[in-house]
Amino acid sequence: MTPRLTAKGAATRQRVIEGAAQEIRARGVTETTLDDIRARTATSKSQLFHYFPGGKEELLLAVARHEAGRVLSxxxxxxxxxxxxxxxxxxxxxxxxxxxxxxxxxxxxxxxxxxxxxxxxxxxxxxxxxxxxxxxxxxxxxxxxxxxxxxxxxxxxxxxxxxxxxxxxxxxxxxxxxxxxxxxxxxxxxxxxxxxxxxxxxxxx
Amino acid sequence: MTPRLTAKGAATRQRVIEGAAQEIRARGVTETTLDDIRARTATSKSQLFHYFPGGKEELLLAVARHEAGRVLSxxxxxxxxxxxxxxxxxxxxxxxxxxxxxxxxxxxxxxxxxxxxxxxxxxxxxxxxxxxxxxxxxxxxxxxxxxxxxxxxxxxxxxxxxxxxxxxxxxxxxxxxxxxxxxxxxxxxxxxxxxxxxxxxxxxx
DNA sequence: CTAAAAATGGACCCGCAAGTCCAGAAAATG
DNA sequence: CATTTTCTGGACTTGCGGGTCCATTTTTAG
Known part of the structure; x- marks a missing residue:
């Protein structure tokens, strides 16, 4: 189910989350497309779905968690x-x-x-x-x-x-x-x- | 520019706003499509654009005004x-x-x-x-x-x-x-x- | 009653963005 | 090494939903 992540993979995944967070901060959720995120994080479509099999929803959820962490810290x-x-x-x-x-x-x-x-x-x-x-x-x-x-x-x-x-x-x-x-x-x-x-x-x- | 509204027209326009408000309350803005509103208010696509030439955005703005009015009243x-x-x-x-x-x-x-x-x-x-x-x-x-x-x-x-x-x-x-x-x-x-x-x-x- | 204006129905177009797929590169594993 | 797994690139499909168009009906106005 959940494929083991190599160090490289984990880094990419993290890069995507942070890039997505930036993009969303800058342009809003509704205006942000997977392609925008792809462009900003220098990834390919298949990578996005590789790390977030649930698609956009799963990615957004990960971003939400990331942002929530920042609020308190x-x-x-x-x-x-x-x-x-x-x-x-x-x-x-x-x-x-x-x-x-x-x-x-x-x-x-x-x-x-x-x-x-x-x-x-x-x-x-x-x-x-x-x-x-x-x-x-x-x-x-x-x-x-x-x-x-x-x-x-x-x-x-x-x-x-x-x-x-x-x-x-x-x-x-x-x-x-x-x-x-x-x-x-x-x-x-x-x-x-x-x-x-x-x-x-x-x-x- | 702004075509005069007959009584019937005004009623339809109002019906659309209220129906859209209901739909949005029930399903959320992002999930609500013009077609949903069309269905609920028994109108046609052309009517929507007839009364709200600015399209969805103008309609949503009208709904927002409608809802804002209710808050205080x-x-x-x-x-x-x-x-x-x-x-x-x-x-x-x-x-x-x-x-x-x-x-x-x-x-x-x-x-x-x-x-x-x-x-x-x-x-x-x-x-x-x-x-x-x-x-x-x-x-x-x-x-x-x-x-x-x-x-x-x-x-x-x-x-x-x-x-x-x-x-x-x-x-x-x-x-x-x-x-x-x-x-x-x-x-x-x-x-x-x-x-x-x-x-x-x-x-x- | 008639011409103009407004209201309505609904088929159609079109672009965008999510999601799929496969092939190939890189890395782990033993 | 070999082979298996993970990672990456990017072309392609697809459906959905906003928006357009025109034909038809209804209402208003003179």
């Missing part, structure tokens, strides 16, 4: 150590920066939008990405609660969900308007709401 | 009179309800994602929808500020932007996971944050 190390107010602000800046750079191209969003209907696998990619992202946030909130910087009464997971929603929405608005203001507002107000929570029952003194 | 009358705490909660419920009903089909999102690259018009539709939506929220926040229920120091427009982002993100997560929790969390925490704002500079006695 681009937020590291900040996302992994949300253990101080400072760390939260650093993370915020990393997120804003990442999406400022990315601009209006959202490969993953359009990819999944494109694939969701067809493949259950694509939906899983998004689902896992979101879950992992949210977990990181929840862990961060809990850490702050342990340090007494956020009220222990707050539902960490629910707060993380809301914050994540704000980010997603900010990004999606960025896609359609080109403006970062919503993303920034969502992050700023979201984090402020978290950190403004009285740590302990107002231990003033 | 579905939130009325609540969205237009956010002048009490009660009203805010009613609006919240209306939003959640609307998207619960819509489920994982987001015609507008996929439509604009599909069109944005091509037409500047599609981007304008989204932009205007978001702007109008946010304005309603801002007006509501200001109203609450006037009534002394929200601190006058709060930046109403920025808060509205954050809330809107949360909704957008909640919806987009709903699309990819089928779960309403994020939308609810974003709305609940967002509104709570607004209404929890001390009305006046803590006039405690």
């Amino acid at each position: 681009d937020q590291q190390p900040h996302l992994g150590e949300l253990t101080s107010r400072r760390a939260w602000y650093n993370w915020r800046d990393a997120v804003v920066d990442r999406y400022r750079r990315q601009g209006q191209q959202c490969p993953l969003g359009t990819l999944t939008a494109q694939l969701t209907r067809a493949t259950p696998g694509a939906q899983a990619v998004t689902r896992e990405l979101l879950a992992s992202w949210q977990t990181h946030l929840t862990v961060g909130i809990r850490a702050m609660q342990d340090r007494g910087e956020i009220s222990p009464g707050l539902d960490a997971d629910r707060a993380a969900a809301a914050l994540l929603a704000g980010i997603q929405g900010g990004v999606s608005i960025l896609m359609s308007t080109g403006s970062l203001t919503h993303l920034e507002a969502a992050l700023d107000l979201g984090i402020d709401a978290l950190l403004a929570t009285p740590a302990r029952p107002t231990p003033t003194g | 579905d939130q009325q009358p609540h969205l237009g009179e956010l002048t009490s705490r009660r009203a805010w909660y009613n609006w919240r419920d209306a939003v959640v309800d609307r998207y619960r009903r819509q489920g994982q089909q987001c015609p507008l999102g996929t439509l604009t994602a599909q069109l944005t690259r091509a037409t500047p018009g599609a981007q304008a539709v989204t932009r205007e929808l978001l702007a109008s939506w946010q304005t309603h929220l801002t007006v509501g926040i200001r109203a609450m500020q006037d009534r002394g229920e929200i601190s006058p120091g709060l930046d109403a427009d920025r808060a509205a932007a954050a809330l809107l982002a949360g909704i957008q993100g909640g919806v987009s997560i709903l699309m990819s996971t089928g779960s309403l929790t994020h939308l609810e969390a974003a709305l609940d925490l967002g509104i709570d944050a607004l209404l929890a704002t001390p009305a006046r500079p803590t006039p405690t006695g």
